[in-house]
Amino acid sequence: MNIQQILRQASTQLTGVSDSPQLDAEILLAHALQKSRTFLFTWPQHEIDETTQKQFEHYLAQRITGKPVAYITGEREFWSLKLQVTTDTLIPRPETELLVEQALRLLPGTEIRIADLGTGSGAIALALASERPQWHITATDKSAAALAIARNNALNLGITNIEFLLGEWFKPLPQKQFHAIVSNPPYIADDDAHLSQGDVRFEPVSALTSGGDGLTALRHIAHHARPYLLAGGLLMVEHGYNQMQSVYKIFQDNGYTNITMFTDLGGNPRLTLGYSP
Numbered sequence: 001m002n003i004q005q006i007l008r009q010a011s012t013q014l015t016g017v018s019d020s021p022q023l024d025a026e027i028l029l030a031h032a033l034q035k036s037r038t039f040l041f042t043w044p045q046h047e048i049d050e051t052t053q054k055q056f057e058h059y060l061a062q063r064i065t066g067k068p069v070a071y072i073t074g075e076r077e078f079w080s081l082k083l084q085v086t087t088d089t090l091i092p093r094p095e096t097e098l099l100v101e102q103a104l105r106l107l108p109g110t111e112i113r114i115a116d117l118g119t120g121s122g123a124i125a126l127a128l129a130s131e132r133p134q135w136h137i138t139a140t141d142k143s144a145a146a147l148a149i150a151r152n153n154a155l156n157l158g159i160t161n162i163e164f165l166l167g168e169w170f171k172p173l174p175q176k177q178f179h180a181i182v183s184n185p186p187y188i189a190d191d192d193a194h195l196s197q198g199d200v201r202f203e204p205v206s207a208l209t210s211g212g213d214g215l216t217a218l219r220h221i222a223h224h225a226r227p228y229l230l231a232g233g234l235l236m237v238e239h240g241y242n243q244m245q246s247v248y249k250i251f252q253d254n255g256y257t258n259i260t261m262f263t264d265l266g267g268n269p270r271l272t273l274g275y276s277p
C-alpha cells in the first residue's frame, strides 16, 4: 500500500475512536516512517515497506484502545519545542501557550527569577527559558518521574537556565524572592465526567485533579505564593473555563491587585493573573 491508501484506511478505522482520525493517522504514520507530516503530503504514492507498515499497525492498534497519540509517539510539540512525554506527565495543551504568551509580554527582559510550579514535562518552563535565556527559572514537581522527563527535555533542547527541584508546589524552593510565579495546576473537579472520557483517561490523575471542586491546588498556590513573591511580583495561573469567578475571588481574598483574566483561542476563560502588593 502507498501512503495515501494506508492513511485512508487508518482514518476510517479511527473514526468514532478519535475526534481527529485523519490527523492521528498522519502523525502515527509519519512517526513510523521517521519523517515529517509534510513528507506524507509530498509523496502520497510512496509505497510503505513491510517493516514500517507493521510498526504503523502496532501504533494504530494502541490508538484504537484509546491511548493518546502523544503517549504512542512519546512526544508532543509545545511552543514549537519537541517535548518528550510519558504517562508520568500531562500532555501539554495548546491553550497553555496563552500563559507563556502573556508571561513573555508582561515580564521584563532582564535577569529576573521565575518559578513554575508543577512543571510536568517542563512545557511552560522550557518555553519561557527558550525565549528568555537571561531569566532564571526554577521548576518544581512532586513527581520524580515527571521531573526526570522535564530535565531530559531541557537537556535535549540545550536549555540551561532552568533549575529543576523535586517537591510539592513551593516546598523545594530555596529562596523567596521571585519576580513571577506561574503554574498550570490540576484543576478538574473530581466528579467531572471529562476525567473518564477520551485521552484524559490515560493521563496522571494527580496532574488533572487535586480533588473536590478542582480549586484545591489553585487555592493553595494563591494562598502560599505571596511570601515567595517580591513586591509587585506576578502570579499567573491556568484554570478551568468555568472557574473564572472563583479564581478571581481567591486572588482577591489573598490580596492580589490588578487581577486580570484572559480567554484562550477557544473563547474560554483560561488564565488569571494578579500582582503581589
Ligand code: GLN
Binding pocket: 093, 184, 185, 186, 187, 188, 200, 207, 208, 209
Ligand atoms: N486543560 C486540561 C483538560 O481540560 C486540564 C489540565 C489541568 O488540570 N491543568 O483536560
